[in-house]
Amino acid sequence: MTEPQTERSAIPVLTIDGPSGSGKGTICRHVARRLGWHYLDSGALYRAVGIAASWNDIDLSDASALVRCTFDTTIDFQEGDDEPRVIVNGMDATDELRTETAGAAASAIAAIPEVRAALKDAQRAYRRPPGLVADGRDMGTVIFPDAAHKVFLTASAEERAERRHKQLSEKGVSVTLPGLLREILARDARDANRAVAPLRPADDAVSIDTTGLSIEAVVERVLALMPAR
Numbered sequence: 001m002t003e004p005q006t007e008r009s010a011i012p013v014l015t016i017d018g019p020s021g022s023g024k025g026t027i028c029r030h031v032a033r034r035l036g037w038h039y040l041d042s043g044a045l046y047r048a049v050g051i052a053a054s055w056n057d058i059d060l061s062d063a064s065a066l067v068r069c070t071f072d073t074t075i076d077f078q079e080g081d082d083e084p085r086v087i088v089n090g091m092d093a094t095d096e097l098r099t100e101t102a103g104a105a106a107s108a109i110a111a112i113p114e115v116r117a118a119l120k121d122a123q124r125a126y127r128r129p130p131g132l133v134a135d136g137r138d139m140g141t142v143i144f145p146d147a148a149h150k151v152f153l154t155a156s157a158e159e160r161a162e163r164r165h166k167q168l169s170e171k172g173v174s175v176t177l178p179g180l181l182r183e184i185l186a187r188d189a190r191d192a193n194r195a196v197a198p199l200r201p202a203d204d205a206v207s208i209d210t211t212g213l214s215i216e217a218v219v220e221r222v223l224a225l226m227p228a229r
């Protein structure tokens with residue numbers, strides 16, 4: 001006899017949305033590990049499509065080619081001790097994926113409604129037992145609107161730029177702080193002002209301003225929101 005399938009809507013989800021550098025990826029990975037739940041980095045999917053487009057010389061203004069590229073791109077996450085490796089069309093694209101160029105390309109293609117629609121089912125397929133922690137811009141509003149736990153992380157733009165500067169410097173990527181701040185503000189504006197699935201807190205999300213808070217403090221605050229899990 002086969003195992004009874006868990007009804008997908010019965011699988012618990014914690015969504016963590018917010019702007020660039022608010023700490024979504026870091027907090028999600030810690031919380032997912034503590035809960036023993038799966039983790040979805042939805043931004044990596046948009047970044048992967050952007051990278052596949054650049055590998056195929058597709059212009060970011062060519063919406064129909066980008067939609068075809070979204071359907072043609074394969075994305076796999078390989079779990080390890082540290083950050084998961086992201087394999088795009090069979091190639092390890094982890095380092096290229098984290099650059100600000102990839103972030104800006106992802107933000108541009110993420111404004112195309114058909115690209116978002118093409119990634120919807122793939123994102124929902126990550127909802128597997130015993131639970132999912134989902135990181136992005138529209139996790140609580142569009143992809144998992146029925147999630148029992150929703151968080152919106154923020155931090156001042158200056159602190160987010162400093163965090164990203166430190167993160168990239170540690171990886172040997174040379175960037176200037178004023179340049180990063182400009183890029184972050186431009187990305188915030190584009191993600192928040194697009195017509196489809198703009199960056200905004202779900203009505204039932206708890207907002208946490210992480211400015212001046214340690215990673216550990218934010219992890220504890222998030223876990224404290226889920227006493228009945």
Ligand SMILES: Nc1ncnc2c1ncn2[C@@H]1O[C@H](COP(=O)(O)OP(=O)(O)O)[C@@H](O)[C@H]1O
Pocket residue numbers: 018019020021022023024025026027163164166167210213214215218
């Ligand atoms: N509360 C925090 N305090 C200090 N640094 C943080 C905090 N949260 C995240 N960071 C650091 O900021 C950087 C960006 O965090 P990240 O998780 O990549 O953000 P996002 O996924 O929202 O873009 C990482 O180097 C991370 O270690």
Ligand SMILES: Nc1ccn([C@H]2C[C@H](O)[C@@H](COP(=O)(O)OP(=O)(O)O)O2)c(=O)n1
Pocket residue numbers: 018019020021022024025042043044046047103106107110111135136137138139187191
């Ligand atoms: N659920 C999502 C996730 C990311 N995006 C878009 C918008 C973002 O600027 C880019 C990159 O997202 P990502 O979460 O990887 O970026 P940060 O780590 O926050 O800098 O993708 C989106 O539109 N919807």
